[in-house]
Amino acid sequence: MLKIQVGHSYFLRYDPKQWERGKPYPPLATIQVAALLREMGHTLSLFDAMLAEGVEEYAGALHAADPDLVVIYEDNFNYLTKMCLSRMRDAACQMIAEARVSGARVIVAGSDASDQPEAFLAAGADAVLVGEGIAALAALVDRLQRAPDIDTASWTAGLAGVATLVDGETQLVRLGAVPPDPRVVGRPAWDLVDIERYRSLWQERHGYFSLNMAASRGCPFRCNWCAKPIWGNHYKQRSAEDVAAEMTYLKRTFRPDHIWMADDIFGFHVGWVSAFADHLRDSDGSVPFTIQTRADLGSERMVAALADAGCAEAWIGAESGSQRVLDRMNKGTTVAELIAARRRFGEHGVRVGFFIQLGYLGEQLTDLLATRDLVAEAAPDDIGVSVSYPLPGTKFYEEVKAQLGRKTHWRDSNDLAMMFRGAYDSDFYRHMRDLLHQQVNLRQSRETLSPATHRDVHAQLETRWNTLFAHEAEHRTEQPTPSPFMAMQTIALPLL
Structure with missing residues (x-):
């Protein structure tokens, strides 16, 4: 039996925008792995790390746990983790170094580690798991239990999807996208979480x-802008009863009082949602919940079933009010579907x-005006706005990586910097947001x-809109990246 400390490196305190927003959730994937x-x-x-004051708290936790093995397993359900923010990478690397000094072995897994294992290996990690990594993690833990003094080369030998250093060089056999592992079942280790600190x-x-849970892992849709380093396009849904x-x-x-459903796409099938509602009714277990979904899934039957189950809020990936941009994204939805879905949910x-999402390749002023018009006509209750953000592993990244320079990641979620030459500069998109x-x-x-x-405030807002668009030429980028006919991929993440 090993003493294992499982953790993650998303510190809410290091993300000023999200600290101000004040809506923290326990690291769901992390406590699933712990279970x-x-x-x-x-x-x-x-x-x-979520509610820690800073990475300085890690040394005390490490000393108290005195683990044989440290597993830094980032929360794959947290969209902020998917941003691969540089401030959180710095914190993870400090945690790795401290764990190694303590004598523990260190395994790291997450979106950033999957994309850039070299950074975490350089910090001292013995092994980096690429993708979800459950099979490799189980094998590594089993080997370490059987041979606690095993050397790193023997420990990691022959395991696909595990990055390690051999003679100073990264060694990795990539598996490609693997379906969600069936071993991740049952109840997460909620007893390890300081629930009262979150409640406070x-x-x-x-x-x-509010607490979080997930009914599925992955997303089967193929939007060109979506980076999926963990599950690719695989999708696995739990039973409605479970x-x-x-x-x-x-x-x-x-x-x-509320549940955040952390699925990329919740429900998916009307029959599943109806069965979910029935089971909740039988157990008197319904709690008002929020989901993420798509406009083309918002049929009358689906919306009615979600409302019956207790859905209080639905976030739709609208992306743009321009059909031209939606088609270029391979989004698979229409502006008309967005408006109709919003109406049905409201009813x-x-x-x-x-x-x-602002700043997609090829997006022009007319497209931005169409997005403004969509928000005005559909009248959502809330919005989250971001810009196209290139990350390794996507075609979009390959198209623009020569332009990225030294800065390749946002430092925190309020950065909203254009990492490539879009139609406009970052200030323009920030003003539009x-x-x-x-x-x-x-x-x-x-x-x-x-x-x-209300009329006065509306007039002031119209003046600000007119001023922004009157000076839009001053914000235009010289030689913006052309948008080829072939669709390209980015990752767009919400800055709520």
Whole structure:
């Protein structure tokens, strides 16, 4: 039996935008792995960076756990982890170095590690798992248990999807995208999480408490802008009965007021959602929840089933109000579907958020105006706005990597820097993001503002829009990257 410390390196304190937003969630994938390792017979501890004051807290947690093995397993359900923020990489590398000094073996897994294993190996990691890495992790743990003094070369020998250093060079046999591992089942190790610390911050900031769970792993859709270093286009959904049982457990054990469903796409099939609602009704286990979905999945039957199950809010990947841009993205949805889905959810009393992406290759002023018009016509209750963000492993990255220079990642989630030559500079897109948010906020305040005040604020907003577009030529990029006929991939992540 090994003493294993499982942890992650997303420190909310290091992301000012998200700290201000104040909506932290426990590291779901991390505690799923902790549960799996404990099921294998090992003693587990957790270092949860989310609410830590800083990486300085890690030394004390490491000393208290005194582990044989440290597994830094990033939360694959946290979209902020998928951003591969440089500040969090710095923290992970410091944790790796401290763990090695303590005498522990170190394994690292996550989106950033899958893309750039060399950075984590250079920090001292013995092995980096590429992708979800469950099979390789289980094999490494088994080998270490049988031979605690095994050398690194023998420990990692013959394991595909494991990066390690051999004579100073990275050695890795990539597997390609692998389906979600069936061994990740059952209840996550919730007992390792300081739930009351999360509850306290949620209550302080918002007056209610939210927890997270997931009904599936992966996404089967093939949007050209989406980077998927963990599961590729594979998708695995749990049974409706199992998911309902977990929600019921969370309700009875921790009494959350709300659940964030961390799936890339929740529900997917109407029959599954209807069965989920039935099981929740039988167990009295429903908690109001928020999902992510697509416009083309928002049929009348689906929306009705989601509302019946307790869905309170749905975030739709709208991306753009320009059909030309949506088609170039290979999004597979239409502007008309976006508007219709938003209407259906609203009619069933479900709040709607739109994810908006700015700066896609080939996007021009007319496309941006179409996005503004979509937000005005569809009137979502909230929006999240980002820009196209190139990450390794995508065709888009290959197209623009020569332009990236020294800065290849955002430092925190509010960076919103254009990493390639889009049609406009970063300031233009930041201004447009701010105006889109003001537009949504103004609509939401119609019932609280007097008609005269609302007209004045609306006029001021129109003036700011007109000013931005009047000076748009000053923000144009010289020789923007051309958009070839072949669709290209990026990753667009929401800055809520």
